[in-house]
Amino acid sequence: MKIFLFLSFLCIASLLQAQDKIILADPEFITGNNDHWKDISFDDSKWKTIRPNILWEPQGYPDYNGYAWYRFHFRLPSSLKDNSFLKDSLRIFLAKIDDADETFLNGEKIGATGSMPEDKEGYIGAYNVTREYHVATASKFLRWDKENVLAVKVYDGGGGGGMYGGHPYIDMIDIIDAISLTLQHAVEKNEVSVIITNQLGININGNLHLQIKDRKNNRTILNKNISLVLSPLKSAYKNIEVPEGEMELSISFKEKNTGKIKSLVYVMPYILTPLPGDVPRINGAKIFGVRPGSPFLFKIPVTGKKPLLYHVDNLPAGLQVDAATGIITGTLSNRGEYKTQVTVTNNAGKAAREFTIIVGEHLSLTPPMGWNSWNCWGLSVSAEKVKSSAQALIDKGLADHGWSFMNIDDGWEAEKRSADSSIYANEKFPDMKDLGNWLHAKGLKFGIYSSPGTQTCGGYSGSYKNEVSDANTYSGWGIDYLKYDWCSYDEVYKKEGDTTLAAYMKPYRVMQQALKIQPRDINYSLCQYGMKDVWKWGNQVSGNSWRTTGDIEDTWESLSSIGFNQDKLFSYAAPGHWNDPDMLIVGQVGWGKPHPTRLTPDEQYTHISLWCLLSSPLLIGCDISKLDDFTLNLLSNDEVLAVNQDVLGKQARRIKRTATYQIWLKELEDGSKAIGIFNLGETYQTVSVNWHEFGISDNEKVRDLWRQKDLGFFKNNFISNVAPHGVKFIKIWK
Numbered sequence: 001m002k003i004f005l006f007l008s009f010l011c012i013a014s015l016l017q018a019q020d021k022i023i024l025a026d027p028e029f030i031t032g033n034n035d036h037w038k039d040i041s042f043d044d045s046k047w048k049t050i051r052p053n054i055l056w057e058p059q060g061y062p063d064y065n066g067y068a069w070y071r072f073h074f075r076l077p078s079s080l081k082d083n084s085f086l087k088d089s090l091r092i093f094l095a096k097i098d099d100a101d102e103t104f105l106n107g108e109k110i111g112a113t114g115s116m117p118e119d120k121e122g123y124i125g126a127y128n129v130t131r132e133y134h135v136a137t138a139s140k141f142l143r144w145d146k147e148n149v150l151a152v153k154v155y156d157g158g159g160g161g162g163m164y165g166g167h168p169y170i171d172m173i174d175i176i177d178a179i180s181l182t183l184q185h186a187v188e189k190n191e192v193s194v195i196i197t198n199q200l201g202i203n204i205n206g207n208l209h210l211q212i213k214d215r216k217n218n219r220t221i222l223n224k225n226i227s228l229v230l231s232p233l234k235s236a237y238k239n240i241e242v243p244e245g246e247m248e249l250s251i252s253f254k255e256k257n258t259g260k261i262k263s264l265v266y267v268m269p270y271i272l273t274p275l276p277g278d279v280p281r282i283n284g285a286k287i288f289g290v291r292p293g294s295p296f297l298f299k300i301p302v303t304g305k306k307p308l309l310y311h312v313d314n315l316p317a318g319l320q321v322d323a324a325t326g327i328i329t330g331t332l333s334n335r336g337e338y339k340t341q342v343t344v345t346n347n348a349g350k351a352a353r354e355f356t357i358i359v360g361e362h363l364s365l366t367p368p369m370g371w372n373s374w375n376c377w378g379l380s381v382s383a384e385k386v387k388s389s390a391q392a393l394i395d396k397g398l399a400d401h402g403w404s405f406m407n408i409d410d411g412w413e414a415e416k417r418s419a420d421s422s423i424y425a426n427e428k429f430p431d432m433k434d435l436g437n438w439l440h441a442k443g444l445k446f447g448i449y450s451s452p453g454t455q456t457c458g459g460y461s462g463s464y465k466n467e468v469s470d471a472n473t474y475s476g477w478g479i480d481y482l483k484y485d486w487c488s489y490d491e492v493y494k495k496e497g498d499t500t501l502a503a504y505m506k507p508y509r510v511m512q513q514a515l516k517i518q519p520r521d522i523n524y525s526l527c528q529y530g531m532k533d534v535w536k537w538g539n540q541v542s543g544n545s546w547r548t549t550g551d552i553e554d555t556w557e558s559l560s561s562i563g564f565n566q567d568k569l570f571s572y573a574a575p576g577h578w579n580d581p582d583m584l585i586v587g588q589v590g591w592g593k594p595h596p597t598r599l600t601p602d603e604q605y606t607h608i609s610l611w612c613l614l615s616s617p618l619l620i621g622c623d624i625s626k627l628d629d630f631t632l633n634l635l636s637n638d639e640v641l642a643v644n645q646d647v648l649g650k651q652a653r654r655i656k657r658t659a660t661y662q663i664w665l666k667e668l669e670d671g672s673k674a675i676g677i678f679n680l681g682e683t684y685q686t687v688s689v690n691w692h693e694f695g696i697s698d699n700e701k702v703r704d705l706w707r708q709k710d711l712g713f714f715k716n717n718f719i720s721n722v723a724p725h726g727v728k729f730i731k732i733w734k
């Protein structure tokens with residue numbers, strides 16, 4: 001299969017000199033709303049300052065939803081214009097804003113994204129949209145060489161609130177902005193094409209610099225300068241052969257007139273996970289919870305040469321296993337713990353392992369593993385898309401590593417309910433029950449999404465006042481998992497005027513009761529972005545997992561700010577209920593417009609390693625039918641996944657944090673420990689894990705989990721060289 005990665009939008013970073021850019025820092029900040037706060041003359045000296053690259057809630061405004069204003073004071077030097085080749089427009093870059101904004105420069109409105117509750121359209125959030133407003137340099141309200149005030153009015157409809165996702169700045173739109181650098185990578189050929197496009201109607205002259213470095217030994221393999229004249233509206237192409245290994249490619253274009261540079265760095269995807277062998281290997285959860293009387297469905301995940309023959313000893317009466325597929329079905333009426341022995345054989349050998357079934361009240365005894373439509377398809381999900389990812393989950397072998405849930409997120413619901421108020425699906429899902437049967441026959445689980453409000457976040461029917469009816473409908477369709485997303489419940493909550501914790505918990509309690517009376521098990525996933533410390537009470541409403549943050553996206557900023565901020569929650573994770581830092585962002589993601597993830601290969605290794613250490617639910621967020629070999633390598637490493645599925649169910653703790661690296665440790669059932677050594681810096685770092693610092697005894701045996709390779713005994717410490725934004729993921733034991 002040919003896989004091309006189009007990377008133009010991935011890692012382009014403009015290397016502008018400091019004097020070409022005004023960094024907008026330390027704004028004055030206040031909650032509330034007043035039209036005068038846009039005026040340049042307004043005195044904001046009594047306001048507090050805030051960081052404009054991090055949401056306001058973690059900065060001393062917990063649970064604050066509603067209006068707030070930021071005011072940035074800055075000098076606008078005319079040298080900014082003088083140093084620019086093109087002199088027409090200023091760019092005001094604000095990164096992202098949760099949820100809607102109106103932005104004013106010296107009192108004049110220069111842009112708005114989303115809309116405010118008082119607007120004609122009513123409130124429309126746009127938390128995920130990058131704000132970049134342009135202002136003509138001829139505008140009368142600009143105050144060159146004097147103080148200017150940029151005022152940003154924000155309305156937060158729920159969640160973290162405010163500016164985030166990057167550092168705001170102002171610069172000139174220049175000739176370098178007309179250059180796009182695109183990289184096309186035919187993975188299996190190890191060849192990269194660089195495409196340099198001139199989007200202006202004039203010639204652009206400059207120098208293209210190409211460099212390839214072997215990251216293992218820091219050796220430069222290629223270092224080449226090419227002088228280019230780019231014709232108007234034309235592209236130039238350069239093909240580069242890249243040798244095997246951990247290669248890093250740096251490409252930059254320096255425009256001749258201004259000396260401004262556009263550049264990108266691309267790390268070639270490198271595969272660490274060894275391919276599974278022919279001999280059977282039993283993977284996935286070693287324990288499974290079911291309620292008495294509920295339909296039982298579990299497919300034993302096994303790698304190895306097909307055909308495989310499955311056998312289970314001591315399977316309790318009421319259950320049967322299909323010898324050819326390894327799917328266990330049936331029902332169990334008596335509570336208790338049942339220890340079974342699974343044996344799988346093929347013509348290359350045999351594997352055996354214990355598998356425990358607990359009949360009681362608890363589901364999700366290990367974190368759920370599966371797929372969810374949102375990060376890939378957004379609201380454009382359809383039954384066809386679910387089926388094609390499900391089929392690929394099986395065909396590409398992911399089901400053999402324990403991936404089983406196929407969860408439809410928002411976008412499946414019909415606009416209106418039926419006359420008797422029942423929920424039904426829109427035309428993209430012609431037959432939900434049939435889809436459920438189709439998934440179950442393959443040993444897969446079926447998940448769905450709703451909101452306790454009148455509407456979901458995507459504007460579809462929510463379950464408000466229809467909770468029991470909806471739960472009954474889900475049950476009839478064979479649903480195994482419900483993600484229940486706060487969204488418009490904020491309106492109900494505000495109308496009721498009760499701000500107690502009980503009022504926050506109420507909608508989740510109502511659905512808890514509705515699910516409890518169903519004749520099947522439905523995993524309950526709470527989604528309300530971590531409000532009111534949900535980890536402290538999610539268990540009381542029978543949540544099997546709870547989102548601890550706002551929505552993730554496929555950037556290092558988003559991944560690292562979410563993932564590395566979960567340390568305080570470690571004690572709330574346990575078998576049956578898990579902290580959920582949101583779904584995976586590897587592979588083809590894009591919320592309706594799929595593109596290759598913008599994370600570098602190292603960042604993707606960090607993502608999967610950290611989510612496994614955090615005992616987080618693992619929900620693949622990409623189009624599995626387009627899975628490339630690198631992403632498959634990330635999702636099919638059984639030793640890495642075993643850290644996530646460990647039956648002890650502990651969440652890792654951060655045991656060391658410096659400005660540039662962190663060490664996280666998770667205790668495992670067999671007495672061993674999984675350790676993630678994460679480099680949060682921009683250059684390679686040598687990090688030493690000193691056993692005595694962490695109460696670990698001398699002489700530990702170390703295994704590299706990604707490479708599945710023993711590294712030997714280490715007496716006092718383990719020293720490793722970790723790639724920028726990358727990880728060394730090891731297991732240690734006596």
Ligand code: GLA
Pocket residue numbers: 374409410456457458485527550551
């Ligand atoms: C919220 C959730 C997302 C997704 C969307 C669907 O933003 O946090 O995970 O479910 O709603 O509209």
